[in-house]
Amino acid sequence: MRFDMFSDPGPAKSKSHGAISMLGRTIAAAAILVLASCGPEAPSAPAPAEPELSSDYQVTLKPTLTDAGEVDAIEVRAVLDSELAPGEDRLQLMVPIAYVMVTGIAERTLDLKVTDRQGEIPLSFEDGEPVPGGFPYFRTFTAERGVSFPVEISYRSLVQPPNTPGGPAFGIRPSKGGVSGSGAGFMLYPSNTMAETSVLDWDLSAFGSDDPVGVTTYGAGRVEVDRSPGQLVQAWLMAGPAGRYPKAADDSRFHGYWLGDFPYEVEAELEFTEHMYQFLGEFFTHLDPAPRYTVFLRQLDTPPYGGATALYNSFMLSRGPAREEEFGQPGPRQTFVHEMLHQWVGFIAEDHGNATWFNEGLTTYYEYTLPFRAQEISYDEFVAGLNELSERYYANPGREMSAQAIVEVGFNDGDIRHVPYVRGAFYFADLDARIREASQGERSLDDLMERVFRERQSEALTLTIESWAAEANKETGEDELARVRGINIDGSFFFPSKNAFGSCVIGEEATATKENESYETMVWQPVPDVDPETCFSGSDLD
Incomplete structure (x- = not known):
C-alpha cells in the first residue's frame, strides 16, 4: 500500500x-x-550529559x-x-x-x-x-x-x-x-x-x-x-x-535504517535504491548536489501496517509480516523509486485536490520510466509496467471523478485516492509526445521540466496550475490550461498519444475485462525493429 x-x-x-x-x-x-x-x-546505562x-x-x-x-x-x-x-x-x-x-x-x-x-x-x-x-x-x-x-x-x-x-x-x-x-x-x-x-x-x-x-x-x-x-x-x-546501510560510518549522502524481519535482502534493496538515488541526482540538475537522503524500513507484527510515505529528504516503508510467496523475490523497488522521486519533483503551490495530479502524477510518470532509462529494469519489464499503469487508471471506478470528489473520498478508498497519480502520469506522458511532435523531435518533457524545476528552485517561478500551463504552452502552442483542468481537475476521460512512452512502445485502444466488468483501455506493445536504447532519444542520459 x-x-x-x-x-x-x-x-x-x-x-x-x-x-x-x-x-x-x-x-x-x-x-x-x-x-x-x-x-x-529495563536496566539502563547512565543518561547522557545534558548538552548545552x-x-x-x-x-x-x-x-x-x-x-x-x-x-x-x-x-x-x-x-x-x-x-x-x-x-x-x-x-x-x-x-x-x-x-x-x-x-x-x-x-x-x-x-x-x-x-x-x-x-x-x-x-x-x-x-x-x-x-x-x-x-x-x-x-x-x-x-x-x-x-x-x-x-x-x-x-x-x-x-x-x-x-x-x-x-x-x-x-x-x-x-x-x-x-x-x-x-x-x-x-x-x-x-x-x-x-x-x-x-x-x-x-x-x-x-x-x-x-x-x-x-x-x-x-x-x-x-x-x-x-x-x-x-x-x-x-x-x-x-x-x-540495521544500518552502509554498515560502517562513512561520508555517503545515502543511508538506510530498518527494524524487523523482511522477506528480501534489505542491504541488496538499499544498494539498488542508492543506485537510483545516484541516477536521479544526475538526471535532475536543479538540486546540485543531490540532497542527503535516508530510507527507513520497519516491519510490524500487528496492524495497522502502514505503507510507503515520503517526507523531507526521506521516506518510510512500513509493512506487516512477510508472506510465503515473497521470500526470494526482490523488494518493492518501484515503490522505493517513487518515494525517493518526491525529493526532486516537489510540489505545485495549490491545495491538495488541485495539486495531486502534479505532485503524484509526475512522480508516477517518472516511477514507470526512469528505472528503464537507468537500465535498472528490462525492456519487457518496462512494457509490462505500462500495461499495469493502464489497468490502474482505466479499470479504476474513480477514473472519471473530479479532483475534489477524490479528496472527499480521502483515505477511505485506496484505488480511488490513486486516480490522480495514474491519470496525471498519462497526462505527462502525453505532454511529452506533444512536445516532441511540436518540436519535430528537438525537445521533450525533459527540457520543459529542467527549465521549470530550475526556475522554481531559484524562486523565479511560483508553480501553480496557471503558471504551469503558461510554461507548457511555450512548448506545445496549445491551450494547456484547458487540458489540465479538463483532465486532471474535472476528471475527463482520455487516452494519451499512442507514442506517449517513446519510440520503442506503441499504445492501442482496446476493450479489457476485470472481475466480469469490461472497460476501455490502452494496451502497450513493443515496436518491432526499434532499439529500446533509443526509446527516449534526446536525453543526455539515454
Whole structure:
C-alpha cells in the first residue's frame, strides 16, 4: 500500500473544551491505569550529559521499555528559548488529535508539564474540528498567564496501539526492540513563537549496550536544524537495535535504517535504491548536489501496517509480516523509486485536490520510466509496467471523478485516492509526445521540466496550475490550461498519444475485462525493429 508524499494542511478550526492546569483529569487517570500495567523500565546505562543549548528550541527523545523489552512510550523533554510572535500574548502548544488516520494522539500525550522561572504554567486547551478524509486536526494548549523564557516542556507519549485505523506510518510503533514513526505522529510543539532553529537529541539509555541508533530524517544522534519546531516534527525517526546501510560510518549522502524481519535482502534493496538515488541526482540538475537522503524500513507484527510515505529528504516503508510467496523475490523497488522521486519533483503551490495530479502524477510518470532509462529494469519489464499503469487508471471506478470528489473520498478508498497519480502520469506522458511532435523531435518533457524545476528552485517561478500551463504552452502552442483542468481537475476521460512512452512502445485502444466488468483501455506493445536504447532519444542520459 502506498501513501506517498504528504503535505500537512495545517490546523483546523477549534472549539473550546475548557481550562485545565494540565491534561484533563480523565487523561491523567488513563495514564495511571496504563502505566500501572507496565513493568519497570529495563536496566539502563547512565543518561547522557545534558548538552548545552545552542538553538531556539531543543528537544530530547527518550524511548522507554517494558520488562519484555518492547518500547511502550517516548518521553520528551524540551527547552524553548525564544519569544512570542508579534501580536501574540499567550504561549500556545499544539499536538495532533488525529494525523492522517492516526487517531488518539492527544489522548496518548500524558503527564504534560510546562514551567518557567515562575513555576508551573497553567494551561487551557481547545480541540479542532475533525477534518474529512482522515486528514490532521489538532489540540491547542494555551498558557493562562504570560510566560518568561526559557520555558521547559515535558510529557510522555504512548505508542500507537495495534489494530487502530489504517493509514500512513506516522504513528510511533514498537518493532523488534525499537520504535519508529514520525514526529508528527506524537510530538507537541510551540506554534506561535519566533523560534527558527532547533536541536533534536536522544537519550538511548533504556536500550542498554545493544549499540542502538537514534536517527531522524535530519541525521543520526544529536542534530542541529535550521527549522522551526513545527517543521522539526515533519520527519521520520527510528531508535533501537536497527540495521544500518552502509554498515560502517562513512561520508555517503545515502543511508538506510530498518527494524524487523523482511522477506528480501534489505542491504541488496538499499544498494539498488542508492543506485537510483545516484541516477536521479544526475538526471535532475536543479538540486546540485543531490540532497542527503535516508530510507527507513520497519516491519510490524500487528496492524495497522502502514505503507510507503515520503517526507523531507526521506521516506518510510512500513509493512506487516512477510508472506510465503515473497521470500526470494526482490523488494518493492518501484515503490522505493517513487518515494525517493518526491525529493526532486516537489510540489505545485495549490491545495491538495488541485495539486495531486502534479505532485503524484509526475512522480508516477517518472516511477514507470526512469528505472528503464537507468537500465535498472528490462525492456519487457518496462512494457509490462505500462500495461499495469493502464489497468490502474482505466479499470479504476474513480477514473472519471473530479479532483475534489477524490479528496472527499480521502483515505477511505485506496484505488480511488490513486486516480490522480495514474491519470496525471498519462497526462505527462502525453505532454511529452506533444512536445516532441511540436518540436519535430528537438525537445521533450525533459527540457520543459529542467527549465521549470530550475526556475522554481531559484524562486523565479511560483508553480501553480496557471503558471504551469503558461510554461507548457511555450512548448506545445496549445491551450494547456484547458487540458489540465479538463483532465486532471474535472476528471475527463482520455487516452494519451499512442507514442506517449517513446519510440520503442506503441499504445492501442482496446476493450479489457476485470472481475466480469469490461472497460476501455490502452494496451502497450513493443515496436518491432526499434532499439529500446533509443526509446527516449534526446536525453543526455539515454
